[in-house]
Every structure is written in structure tokens, then in C-alpha cells.
Amino acid sequence: MILFVCETFFQLLNAVNIKEQCYKEEKADLVLTESSDFSQLLKALKNIGTFENIILFDFVQERDREELKININKYISGEKKYKNLNDIKEEYSDYFMPVDTSLFQKLIYYKIVCNGYIPKVHIFEEGMLTYFQDVLFNLKNDGIKHGFFPDEKRLCNNIDEILVYDPDLFSGSNYYQVNRIPKIDPEISQVIKVFNGIFGECHMPKEKYIYLAEPFAVEGLNNDEMTILDGIADIVGKENIIVKLHPRMDSGIYESNGYKTFVETKKPWELFVLHSEFEKKILITVSSGAAITSKLLYNNKYKVIYLYRIMALSLRYHVKHKCFPDFFKKVYQLFNEEEKNLFCPNSVLELKMTIKYLEGET
Numbered sequence: 001m002i003l004f005v006c007e008t009f010f011q012l013l014n015a016v017n018i019k020e021q022c023y024k025e026e027k028a029d030l031v032l033t034e035s036s037d038f039s040q041l042l043k044a045l046k047n048i049g050t051f052e053n054i055i056l057f058d059f060v061q062e063r064d065r066e067e068l069k070i071n072i073n074k075y076i077s078g079e080k081k082y083k084n085l086n087d088i089k090e091e092y093s094d095y096f097m098p099v100d101t102s103l104f105q106k107l108i109y110y111k112i113v114c115n116g117y118i119p120k121v122h123i124f125e126e127g128m129l130t131y132f133q134d135v136l137f138n139l140k141n142d143g144i145k146h147g148f149f150p151d152e153k154r155l156c157n158n159i160d161e162i163l164v165y166d167p168d169l170f171s172g173s174n175y176y177q178v179n180r181i182p183k184i185d186p187e188i189s190q191v192i193k194v195f196n197g198i199f200g201e202c203h204m205p206k207e208k209y210i211y212l213a214e215p216f217a218v219e220g221l222n223n224d225e226m227t228i229l230d231g232i233a234d235i236v237g238k239e240n241i242i243v244k245l246h247p248r249m250d251s252g253i254y255e256s257n258g259y260k261t262f263v264e265t266k267k268p269w270e271l272f273v274l275h276s277e278f279e280k281k282i283l284i285t286v287s288s289g290a291a292i293t294s295k296l297l298y299n300n301k302y303k304v305i306y307l308y309r310i311m312a313l314s315l316r317y318h319v320k321h322k323c324f325p326d327f328f329k330k331v332y333q334l335f336n337e338e339e340k341n342l343f344c345p346n347s348v349l350e351l352k353m354t355i356k357y358l359e360g361e362t
Contacts, residue, residue: 002094003112003119004051005031005105007061008247009268010293011098011126012038013195014181017297018096018124018163019050020191021182027052029090031108033059036247040266044198055087059104062248068103073145076110085111094160095119098126100135106144106155113153120160125181125296128289130164132171132323165296169334171327184297186274199267204275207242207260212285214316215248221316225286226257228307231348232284233259235355244269246288270297278302282358286311287319292331303358304335306344310351 002023004015012032019028030051032038038045038056045054059068074080088111095112097105100123112119123135139146139156146154159176167178184191209232216223233241243254245263254261264272272278273294279302285291287308294300306328308319318324328344335342343358345351 001052001090001092002026002028002096003031003088003090003092003108004028004096005033005108006098007033007035007102007104008126009036009199009266010270011124012041012198013268013270014098014125015096016050016194016198017184017191018181020194029053029055029092031055031057031088033057033061033104035059035061037266041198048194048197050194053090055084057104058083061102061104065103068107069143072103072107072143073148075107076114076144077148078114082107088112089115091115091117092119093117094122096122096124098124098130100133100138101142103142103144106142109155110149113149118153118158121155121158122161122163123159123176124163125165128292128327129318129321130162131169132318132321132327134173135159135162136173136175166334169296169327169330171323171330183299186298192274195271199271202264202267202272202275204272204277204281205242205244205260205262207240208280209236209241209282209284211241211243211259212283212288212290213243213245213254214286214288215246216286216316223286223311225307225311226253228310228348228351229259229284230257231352232355235352236359244290270294273300274298287316289318292335295335301339301341304342305351305354306342307351309344309346310348 006012006015028051032054042054045051071080075082088108092112095109099105109121136156151157161177161179163179163181164170165181165183167180170178186192211229238258241259243259243261245261269290270293279300282303283291284305291304294302308315332342343354345354
């Protein structure tokens with residue numbers, strides 16, 4: 001039996017894809033946390049039958065992370081009990097976790113070990129950072145006393161693979177094997193039917209330009225994105241732009257500046273892009289990984305503009321990562337191997353020229 005753990009809708013989407021395409025005949029359980037509101041999906045998940053048992057934990061990353069950081073070694077050693085951790089009781093041969101830095105997901109691994117089993121660990125794609133993470137470094141510096149267990153039971157020694165949609169883009173340390181998650185053909189894939197059965201169908205906004213916002217303010221980062229966005233609106237008109245909010249944001253700053261917004265907190269963005277009109281859209285973002293997932297999952301062709309090079313103020317962590325330039329170079333080549341689809345202007349003037357070029361082309 002195998003176990004998946006998910007804390008976001010994109011993680012759940014990828015878990016379902018891996019289970020349906022790679023482990024169709026295997027029995028699997030699913031752990032969810034309240035870091036995302038999965039409550040409206042539980043009935044559909046049970047009806048679809050992809051997972052045998054669904055275990056929901058009252059754990060919210062932003063609320064509970066610090067408490068878990070302080071007490072995780074006591075939970076692992078059994079000195080303290082952690083919520084409904086005893087619900088993890090099956091004999092799991094394989095454990096699929098998407099975030100190597102998540103203390104909660106590592107706690108689940110060691111619970112399986114404490115139950116007397118040593119599962120093979122598969123770290124699967126959960127976003128851009130998966131492509132340039134240093135898993136071994138993160139494990140050595142996570143504050144967990146992995147030495148409480150003998151070598152053969154430690155997490156670092158039981159990672160079987162890292163799973164991503166395009167291994168050629170991987171730019172991180174090569175301690176572990178990097179393997180491919182099967183892409184999805186929207187025209188024929190049974191997986192799409194499973195997605196729709198779980199999440200319901202999604203509808204793409206009518207606006208031509210979709211700005212993928214990022215939680216700069218939530219992360220305490222000063223930024224000048226509104227100035228840049230206003231410059232784009234001066235060319236294409238605010239009526240032709242809609243802002244897709246990050247789940248951790250509210251719409252205030254954008255709506256007060258005259259922009260339409262949408263956020264679907266119960267469905268992953270990666271289902272919206274299945275709409276037939278998507279390839280006519282132009283995505284704009286400072287540095288969001290959501291701008292490339294449609295290419296990675298479905299091999300869609302569409303236009304993307306990245307703005308991080310002209311962001312005069314703070315950039316997010318992943319852009320400042322030492323491996324990001326190498327990763328983004330590979331992404332740039334992937335998108336543009338047949339025709340120019342990805343743009344990353346170096347100046348506001350170049351951005352304006354890019355927008356005018358796209359306006360004349362599309």
C-alpha cells in the first residue's frame with residue numbers, strides 16, 4: 001500500500017495524476033491538511049475511489065509551523081502525542097511527499113517508520129522550487145534529530161527519486177535520481193475525467209491578459225509591481241486585464257486600482273488552463289511558477305511574459321536562489337524552441353516593445 005500527503009490543490013492534482021497513470025492497480029491512502037480548504041472535495045474524493053482512505057489533519061502551515069518546529073523531535077520520539085497521528089497505521093511500502101522542507105510531511109514519514117515499516121520515499125513536483133532544491137542540504141538543516149533513528153531508517157537514506165514533469169529542467173543537486181511524471185493529454189486522458197470528478201469543471205476568464213499575482217505583501221516584500229502593471233494597462237487597457245490572485249492574497253490593492261480579479265480557492269489553476277480559449281491568452285507575472293505549469297503538464301503552447309528582471313525592489317526567495325538562473329535558461333529554451341512564446345524583458349522600454357509586438361501578432 002502507498003501513501004500520498006498533500007497540502008495544496010496543485011499537490012493533490014499531481015498526486016492524482018501519479019496514482020492514476022503510474023500506480024493504477026496499487027491501493028493508496030491520502031493525507032490532507034487544512035493548509036488548504038479541502039472540505040468541499042472530500043465527498044468527491046471518496047466517490048472517485050482513487051484513494052482508499054482519506055486522513056485529514058488539523059494542521060495549517062502558517063498557523064502551526066512554529067509550534068511544530070519547536071516540538072517535532074518530541075512528536076517523533078513519542079514523548080508527546082501529535083493530534084490524530086495514530087491514524088497513520090497501515091503498512092506503507094511507498095510514501096509520496098511533495099515538499100522536502102515540510103516538517104509535517106517528514107513527521108508523517110517517521111510515524112510510518114515508528115510503526116515498523118521503512119517506505120521508499122518519492123518527492124514529487126509541487127512547483128518551481130522542486131526543480132532546483134537541494135534535498136540533502138534541506139534535510140541536514142531542518143532541525144529534526146534524524147540521528148534518533150539508525151541509518152537504514154533515516155529519511156535521507158530512503159529517498160528513491162524526485163518526480164517532476166520535465167527532468168531536463170532539473171537544476172538542483174544530483175544526490176537522488178530524477179524521474180518523469182507522465183504528461184497529460186487533455187484530449188484522451190482518463191485523468192482529466194478524474195480531475196473533473198474531484199474538482200468540477202473550470203471556466204477561463206474572458207480577458208486576454210491574465211496577470212498571475214504573487215504574495216509580496218504577505219511575505220513582507222516591498223515591490224513596484226503596481227507601477228509595472230499600470231504601464232501595461234496604459235497600452236492594452238485595464239478592461240483587457242484580469243488579475244489571478246494567489247490563494248494567500250486578498251483583492252484589495254488590485255481592485256482599488258481598478259483591476260478585475262479572480263481567485264478560485266477550491267480548484268487548482270492547472271484546470272483552468274484546459275479551456276480551449278487558453279492558448280489565446282497572454283500570461284504576465286513577476287516570477288510565478290504557475291505561468292509554466294500548463295506547458296509542463298499538458299505541453300500547451302501560449303505566450304508568457306516574466307517581469308522579474310525589471311522589478312526594482314524585492315524579489316521572492318526562489319528568484320534569488322543560486323540555481324534559478326540555470327533553471328530559467330532551460331525554461332526559456334523549452335518555451336521558445338519552435339517559436340517565440342516566452343519573454344523576459346530587461347527594461348520597462350523592452351516590456352512596452354514586447355506588449356506592442358504581441359498586440360500586433362495576436
